[in-house]
Amino acid sequence: MSYLLWTLSALAGFLIIATLLPWLKSPAWWVRIWDFPRLQLALLSLLGSIVTAISAVTGHWEWGLQLVFFITLLYQAWWILPYTPFYKREVMSASPGADRPHLRVIACNVLTSNRNTRALIDLVQEHRPDVLVTLETDAWWQQQLLPLEKDYPYRIACPLDNLYGMHVYSRLKLSDEEITYLVEPDVPSIHASVHVTDSLVVRMHFLHPAPPSPTENEESTERDVELLLIAKSLQEEKGPVIVTGDLNDVAWSPTTRMFRKISRLLDPRVGRGMYNSFHANYFFARWPLDHFFHSDHFQVVEVARLPSIDSDHFPVLLEVQYHPANADLQEGLEVKAEDQRETAEMLAEEGADVGEVPRPKSKG
Structure with a gap:
């Protein structure tokens, strides 16, 4: 041979x-x-x-x-x-010039050891998101990002030095803010209502569960449970919702697909592209770890992977336009009785209580 x-x-x-x-x-x-x-x-x-x-x-x-x-x-x-662009889009593109509220969000895993804070500040000043969530931000990063506070008067800070610190910066009023540790005692998530207008309030969840790896968790159970807890808490939600963050899972995995089924949220990347956000330093080993999911109250204005800030993740951006009459226009993954049963069994087996998930108010 x-x-x-x-x-x-x-x-x-x-x-x-x-x-x-x-x-x-x-x-x-x-x-x-x-x-x-x-x-x-x-x-x-x-x-x-x-x-x-x-x-x-x-x-x-x-x-x-x-x-x-x-x-x-x-x-x-x-x-x-x-x-890929060869697939039908799950979320419609917003009509340009429509007189409807917009919400622009950037999610950025900064890499705690990264010291190029100027790159992130410049990026925020260029793209001017309404809401910015930073992941892996510790007390040092919080101090370095003080210049943002002039334009972002509403903030939620959870600085940690274990790679799971999180900060939310918002131009828009926040309410019902809560930091929780749903599954692991050192891995937080942030939950809040974002007041886009007096009549539009968006329920938002910012997540960064630990990945399955030999140096983190030997199993994916903790990550999977956190995602399914959030999904289960959203099942009966009628108002507008956005979930974002570094989920340490790829968009096409069974767990993320189950999250989409149970939560009924849509993925704006379907039919548009992968927007691979990790690993920023190795073009041959990239996949989408940083995500946006939203309810069918929105259509897409822009979804993009932004330039590197010297982190191992690229920042990602989503801008959506409020469009409440989408029920018959946009359709995500279909949830079946088997999916509901599998989710309930996993949460019960791990003793996870969906009642512990914060439920920020939404209106729209």
């Missing part, structure tokens, strides 16, 4: 394992991690197929390898296809 055939066979074996592991539905980090690089796995499958086709590999080996590469490519592409 030639060196090339050995290499292609090893690649095919790796792709089979990486594709099948998530089927285990295990919360172990070494299983859940394969939810992330589906684009990279699809590209490896395509590369393997091309090399096989132009190489001297023939006969049963060629057909066997091509079958593996085709199946893994098709399967991985199925997960990521909604996050």
Whole structure:
């Protein structure tokens, strides 16, 4: 067997394992991690197929390898296809010039050790969001961002030195502010009502659950429970909602899909693009970890990945326009009885109480 055939066979074996592991539905980090690089796995499958086709590999080996590469490519592409322009948009684009309220939000994981605070301040001054949420901000970052306070009179501060500090800066009035530790005693989330106008109040949740990894949590359970707690708390919400933050999960994962089903929130990236926000330093290992989800009260004005501020995450921006009559125009993932049962069983098994999730008021 030639060196090339050995290499292609090893690649095919790796792709089979990486594709099948998530089927285990295990919360172990070494299983859940394969939810992330589906684009990279699809590209490896395509590369393997091309090399096989132009190489001297023939006969049963060629057909066997091509079958593996085709199946893994098709399967991985199925997960990521909604996050390409080739898929129907889940959220409509707002009509330009419509006289309706807008809300502009930036979410930015700054990387605690990053010292380029000027880049973030300049970015905020350029894009002028109504609400800014910063993640991984400690007391040092809070001090460095004092220049923002002139334009952002409403603030919620939770400085921590454990990579889970959070700050919310708002031009708009905030109410019902609350900092909670829903699942882990050192991992906060922030909840508040944002008063866009006198008649439009948006319920917002800012999240940063810990990821499944050998250096954080060995399982994804804590992250999954926090996301599903928020989703469950939103099931009966009739008013406008936005959830944002670094969820340490990719947009197409089973957990995030379940979050969307249970919460009934929409993903403005569907049909537009991935907007890969992590890892900013490695173009070949990027996926969408920083998210915006919103109720069908809104249409999209702009969704964007912003320039680097020397963090390992790119900042992300969402601007939406209030458009309350979207019920028959926009449709997210369908929730089934099985989804409700699976969510209830997980929360019950972990002793998670949805009653502990803050419920900021909304109006619209």
